[in-house]
Amino acid sequence: MNRYVFICGNLYPHQIGGLEVFNHHLIKELGKITEVSVVSHQGRPNEIPKRDFIGIKTLPPHGLFFSFGIFFRMLFAKLDDIRVVVSFSKAHWINWLPYIALKKLRNLKYVVVIHSGDLGEWRNTTIHLALFRNAHALFGVSESICNAYRKSVNQPVIYLPPLIPFERENLEKSACRHTLGIPQNRKVILAVGSLRQVKRPNLPIAALDLLGYQFLKKERILLVFVGDGELRNELETSVKKLGIEEFVRFDGIQLREKIPFYLKASDVYLISSEYEGQPLSLLEALSYPIEIVGSDADGVRSILDAFGGNVFERGNTEALANLLKKVLTDPTYEPKYARSNLYFHERFDYQKVLHSFVEKTR
Template sequence: MKKIAFLLDGIGNRRHYLQFKILKKHDFTPYALIFEEYLKDAHTLQDLARFHPLPFKRNEVLRKFSFKFLKYFINFVKKEKIKAVLTHRWRFLRYSILTKLFYPELKIIYHIVVSGTLKHPGRRLFFRFFKNKIDCILVNSLALKDELLATHLVKPEEVELLYTSFDLSTFPENLNKDEARKMLNLPEQAFIFGMVAKFRPEKRQIDLIKAFHSIHKETPMAMVVFVGDGPVRKDCEALVKELSLEEKIIFVGKVKQEMVPLYLRAFDVLVHTSIKEGMPLAVLEGLAVGLPIIATDAEGVPDIFATKEPIGYLVPKGDVKAIAEALKKIYHLPKDELELFGKNAKKRFLTAFSPEVFEKRTIEIFSKFF
């Protein structure tokens, strides 16, 4: 059997879930290993992979090195005859490499999804000594690949590019904008700039608020809808109040994942102002429903815009003035040009980031090790 274990920090994400489905379809046996403290939220995993709770607290294993966990993992790999292990966490990578010393036939796939992985000198030293134990290094953007190559610790042929994707089954095909707005009680005649993201400092919703404030008098029908929640939401709400934009900016709060496509259908443009990204699912979701995109050039985002057919505007991260100019420019576009952006966005998704493209690439990569 082609058994592959995923060492997950948490319950995984939609990329993992899609990978589990793909691997099962192609006669692999994926295992999902998660800490017991996440069990209450892990119901979906039991239907997608062989579910294996780890009898450890997260901090025991990831905050400090645990010989107890290492012994447990070595025994698990041998008992279950695991052929490959995949992880995106550095500390899990260390356990996997040490396990391989006792179980040499184990294949290790390291999926890097955020920048700065090898920034620390100690990590670079460890990587230099044990890189030959890693069978595959995956990245989700060209920026991450360039970052790795700049360390001079890997060669270009040693790094594989695997773009993120997700299951489209929750995306309604036949729901139009007017219907979505009625269902969500959003103004039917407004021009809606929408952003879907957790309110964390690096997402910089505050930049969008400042940018919108600078152009809202020139865009009278425009408004902003924020979907999400998080630690900086109160700061953003306070700024909106200070700028007297309460009637122009709506904070929806956190919604269930299946509701996100409904909000996307209601938007005219998706905006993403983050200053730190891997490959943002929110932007890919916007592409999937055919929305024009305004996004900052954080890490993986330029890959999305790497097409000759325009899909919107890519602006420098943290540049409020550039964001404002893009908002104003796209608002005043003729309707046919705006629609063309949307059509190009959908085409870009289908050709580079669709589940079908992700499936083909996943199987190409994983099949090398079995």
């Protein structure tokens, strides 16, 4: 079986975005069936053995020195049966030069996993096309990303769901609420993700304001944000100015292992993003008895439409407010979580995805 080397400019738990969490678990699970090494300029996490970690010391700008470090490390390394895994997202084109050069000089077999489709124009089209067209295999973490890159690079792009081996929490809803300090009588709306503009975290707050204080009080609504980011102070100030502090909680960044408690404790999972590839938290929510409300961003809508989920127009506060009101209070509303659970189990089995990745990278 092939051995894998993951190039991780950003490494979990130093960074806790979807890309880093995805790589963390893929490295961990692949390590159970074959040899896996990690190359990074960040410190070695405790769970990665010293023998499996290659640290590259860098100076600002880190991307430039990291790229040179990778090149010289691999120029003289033994590459038999090695598959180098590169995560492609928004970065300077110089980051991709080592793999193109090593392909020419050493016949390096590298695999590119595309994590973002919203990259704007490439500043160096020649380098980007060379990166993709010389790759041993190309993967995209959403159907929309795969379709876009198939057209732009004229190469096969394999769909790789951005999964992790989700741990189901077996505690009852009441026990999870007790653990998290959430009152048993509240109707809980959960939003998981970074508090930055592309995620539109201001939209749920605006929707609550539109629904009005009396409605929120009567229906005992509680909006819980799990995550942090540059907009947090602004959002907290907005909540205070609107006088709805008792209906909104900011729980900040939580350990990955605690997310199942939040999902089990909540009534609605809400994702209001302007753009998404295919968010991990949404995929995880599919497996829980929780109603899902999402924007019509491509990476969200493509999932929700598959089982007739609850979709609202991006940026439309009134549409979101009306949809939340319907899901939470309309006695004629038919819950959809049974369909979302079925869709998850039919489409997103982690072990199947893992073995497919191994097979496609032979």
